[in-house]
Amino acid sequence: MQITLDVNGESRTADVDEDTPLLWVLRETFGLTGTKFGCGVAACGACTVHIGGTAVRSCSVPASAMQGQKITTIEGLAPKEQPHPLQAAWVTHQVPQCGYCQSGMIMAAAALLARNPHPSDADISAEVTNICRCGTYERVRRAIHAAAQGPTEGGAP
Amino acid sequence: MNKWTRRTFIATGSLVGGGLALGVAGIAFAPNRLRVTPDSRDGTPQLTTWVKVGTDNTVSVIVPHCEMGTGVHTALAMMCAEELEADWNLVRIEEAPGTDDYSNGYLVRTFVPAVATVPKSMERGIDFWTYKLTQMMDLQVTGGSSAVRGTGHLGMRVAGAAAKAMLIEAAAQQWNVPAAECSAKLSRVTHSGSGKSATYGELATQAALLKPPVHPTLKSRDDYTIVGKPTPRIDIPSKVNGSATYGVDVTLPEMVYATIAASPVHGAKLVSVDTAPAEALPGVKKVVKLDNAVAVVADGYWRALKGVRALAPKFEDTGKGADTSDTIYSAIGAAIEREKGDKVFSSGKGGDALQGAANVIEAEYRVPFLAHATMEPMNATARIADGRCEVWTGVQDPLAARATAAKASGLKPEQVTIHNQQLGGGFGRRLPGVMDFVDQAVRIAKETSPAPVKLIWSREEDIQHDFYRPAVVGRYRATLADSGAPTAWVAKFNIKDDAALLPYAIANQDIRAVAAPTHVRTGAWRSVAHTQHGFFTESFVDELAHAAGKDPLQYRRDLLAHAPRHLAVLDKAAAMADWSTPAPAGRARGIALVESFGSIVAEVAEVEVVEGRVKVHRVCAAVDCGDVVNPDTATAQVEGGIIYGLSAALFNEVTIAEGRVAQTNFHDLPMPKLADAPSISVEFIRSGAALGGLGEPGVPPIAPAIANAVFALTGKRARTLPVRV
Numbered sequence: 001m002q003i004t005l006d007v008n009g010e011s012r013t014a015d016v017d018e019d020t021p022l023l024w025v026l027r028e029t030f031g032l033t034g035t036k037f038g039c040g041v042a043a044c045g046a047c048t049v050h051i052g053g054t055a056v057r058s059c060s061v062p063a064s065a066m067q068g069q070k071i072t073t074i075e076g077l078a079p080k081e082q083p084h085p086l087q088a089a090w091v092t093h094q095v096p097q098c099g100y101c102q103s104g105m106i107m108a109a110a111a112l113l114a115r116n117p118h119p120s121d122a123d124i125s126a127e128v129t130n131i132c133r134c135g136t137y138e139r140v141r142r143a144i145h146a147a148a149q150g151p152t153e154g155g156a157p
Numbered sequence: 158m159n160k161w162t163r164r165t166f167i168a169t170g171s172l173v174g175g176g177l178a179l180g181v182a183g184i185a186f187a188p189n190r191l192r193v194t195p196d197s198r199d200g201t202p203q204l205t206t207w208v209k210v211g212t213d214n215t216v217s218v219i220v221p222h223c224e225m226g227t228g229v230h231t232a233l234a235m236m237c238a239e240e241l242e243a244d245w246n247l248v249r250i251e252e253a254p255g256t257d258d259y260s261n262g263y264l265v266r267t268f269v270p271a272v273a274t275v276p277k278s279m280e281r282g283i284d285f286w287t288y289k290l291t292q293m294m295d296l297q298v299t300g301g302s303s304a305v306r307g308t309g310h311l312g313m314r315v316a317g318a319a320a321k322a323m324l325i326e327a328a329a330q331q332w333n334v335p336a337a338e339c340s341a342k343l344s345r346v347t348h349s350g351s352g353k354s355a356t357y358g359e360l361a362t363q364a365a366l367l368k369p370p371v372h373p374t375l376k377s378r379d380d381y382t383i384v385g386k387p388t389p390r391i392d393i394p395s396k397v398n399g400s401a402t403y404g405v406d407v408t409l410p411e412m413v414y415a416t417i418a419a420s421p422v423h424g425a426k427l428v429s430v431d432t433a434p435a436e437a438l439p440g441v442k443k444v445v446k447l448d449n450a451v452a453v454v455a456d457g458y459w460r461a462l463k464g465v466r467a468l469a470p471k472f473e474d475t476g477k478g479a480d481t482s483d484t485i486y487s488a489i490g491a492a493i494e495r496e497k498g499d500k501v502f503s504s505g506k507g508g509d510a511l512q513g514a515a516n517v518i519e520a521e522y523r524v525p526f527l528a529h530a531t532m533e534p535m536n537a538t539a540r541i542a543d544g545r546c547e548v549w550t551g552v553q554d555p556l557a558a559r560a561t562a563a564k565a566s567g568l569k570p571e572q573v574t575i576h577n578q579q580l581g582g583g584f585g586r587r588l589p590g591v592m593d594f595v596d597q598a599v600r601i602a603k604e605t606s607p608a609p610v611k612l613i614w615s616r617e618e619d620i621q622h623d624f625y626r627p628a629v630v631g632r633y634r635a636t637l638a639d640s641g642a643p644t645a646w647v648a649k650f651n652i653k654d655d656a657a658l659l660p661y662a663i664a665n666q667d668i669r670a671v672a673a674p675t676h677v678r679t680g681a682w683r684s685v686a687h688t689q690h691g692f693f694t695e696s697f698v699d700e701l702a703h704a705a706g707k708d709p710l711q712y713r714r715d716l717l718a719h720a721p722r723h724l725a726v727l728d729k730a731a732a733m734a735d736w737s738t739p740a741p742a743g744r745a746r747g748i749a750l751v752e753s754f755g756s757i758v759a760e761v762a763e764v765e766v767v768e769g770r771v772k773v774h775r776v777c778a779a780v781d782c783g784d785v786v787n788p789d790t791a792t793a794q795v796e797g798g799i800i801y802g803l804s805a806a807l808f809n810e811v812t813i814a815e816g817r818v819a820q821t822n823f824h825d826l827p828m829p830k831l832a833d834a835p836s837i838s839v840e841f842i843r844s845g846a847a848l849g850g851l852g853e854p855g856v857p858p859i860a861p862a863i864a865n866a867v868f869a870l871t872g873k874r875a876r877t878l879p880v881r882v
Contacts, residue, residue: 016457017439017459017460017463020459020460021459024458024459028414028457033406037534037613038533040617041616043823044828074399075398075400083398087398094389094393094790096392096397097227097793098226098531099392099393099401100533101532102396125830129831131532131830132800133530133531133582133584133828134582134797135803135834137800137834138796138834138837141834
């Protein structure tokens, strides 16, 4: 079926099966490969995008049901020349290792901060449930706190 | 002290358009057989490895290792830039392409066919080649190697020092002054008397005409300005905005997609499959039958997946369909019971020391199969056209991938090109010998030729067709003297590896291994045999300490009088964790010490039981890896190792039922998440000893540290993993 999606502020069309997950339309049809495939069952969070500002695991929602919604991927989170505070904090705190899960991790954190600008440790633990096999968790937590405190905070790792 | 005296070959050449290219390699082959070869990518003549100084004053360090998150590109470039006195801001890093001309392994294989045997435990991809290279240089490598201590220490530093010497010499000739009066700093050579100075870029072309020094002088560690300072990794910016490209992200014109289902019972061949149900689906282009698998090719991954799910392939009955984890453990136990086993180590009276002993302490430990579960599922994109095969994938050894692709395609290795991408995790899953995904992609590409095909495994396929950490059973017996110190240590298990050797002074030892193969595919899992043996050894030592009524820290200390580095690491971890003061109410601490890959690591875990589950609050790790190149990256590697080890200690296991892996995805193979991550402190002891590895040594101590803490807290000894309370 022909669908129209609003992705990163652009209207884009795709011809897909009704049940094709949003993830594969983003990656294969639109070439937005920053959103990663990790498990296909919404268990790992590597494919996290924003739908209307809420973090959603795109491997498990049909693209066809997302028409009319505002979809944001890691590529659209912030302009390259003006990174999102989380992206800046991620560099400052040298968070990624292999980096594969980090798009999803940042998108989950960004949705959290948008709703809760100063999350507690418990808030972060409850809301950022993505899997990272390299074990970057403590740095993720540190970077979220740093981003929540503003761009002047954080300092060298 | 810092004079480079190893037998090393340094070769130089000029770059097209000017500039200096310099390579270093072992000297077990004749220097004149190392050639300047054209770079297939940009036509720049360039040597096999390591550094280019361009007329634009940039320094390009060519790193013959893949980046999988360990920061190896940055660390190796730092080592080169340090000796070169390069301005770090002008340093660029390139990964060497997976072609012969850039590979250490190629040099070894081509010029030194005699260097063909290495210990089994060493056959670990890039480290394998580094090992061979270091072996050629007459160095003793006693553990698994690593990029930093092999390539970096032996190659990068020498390359940088040699290039610096040549640039200084070029300046001295140009100014007609003694080279000794010239110095280099921040990519610039200066003459002290005249104040004349020139950038490396200005000197590079002339430097390229000079003879390289035979024994370039290396810097003293006290003079380091780059190595040892936390340096931001070059790969990180692209990993926060989605622009980093992994194997799974590769997109080619006319590309089609495939996914696959291999025999659930490992080793069984495909007997038959009715392809019609898949072929009837929209977008499906082809069903490809492989030796032990069936793949569906479609115009997208989702349609390929639906195609595979529509099939009911029949696989042969190999007689393994009734195997379970229990039958496998029983078979291992029976082998341990029945067989004398191969000697790993013995000393003193060996096992005879147990004869007639009044108190023999015994324990049996067990660890399950474990999956790597890299976040990026296995994938490879292959194109066969015009008599060539090209593969885009992320692997830990591109040359091994090339050999795999050559075999699968029926082409010669020189007709195969590997475009290595960043790895979404390796941990041993993307090493030589386990590149089944490359083999499959190439075989499918034969059917889609000339169109390229991207094969992506589902997570279910990844978890069910890993090369697992082997399941191991270990039986341990010991006797104690009246003082409580062990006088005999007798061990038998089913994984032969020096990882079972003890750091502790025990007079009588008998350590043996039996073979108990299963049909389940096994391979190297981050830190290899040290994860099993670290758990066994450090749990049993802890049991002996408690049997002797001693503090587990002091008990270990008493057995390490001969090993000052181990002692220092142990003491440091204990001090970091406030071992001498009681843990907070409801918590307890456990300690463990494991040496692996040339590094000594002690970890203290502080645990609590919360709602019937072990919660690790805090981990303190002390590490002696000799010295540290990039401290923040080094810390990250130990942090990551602890979390990786935590997954095995508390969270998941792979079990076998009906001959196949029972787990399918992260719901039944749970992983630690942010909420489960302890606070981790890492400190390094810069002992100045030979550099040890860092990618793996953080892993082994965590499981025993946790198990020992759980015993201290509950009085219950966890002898199997994952620990349950």
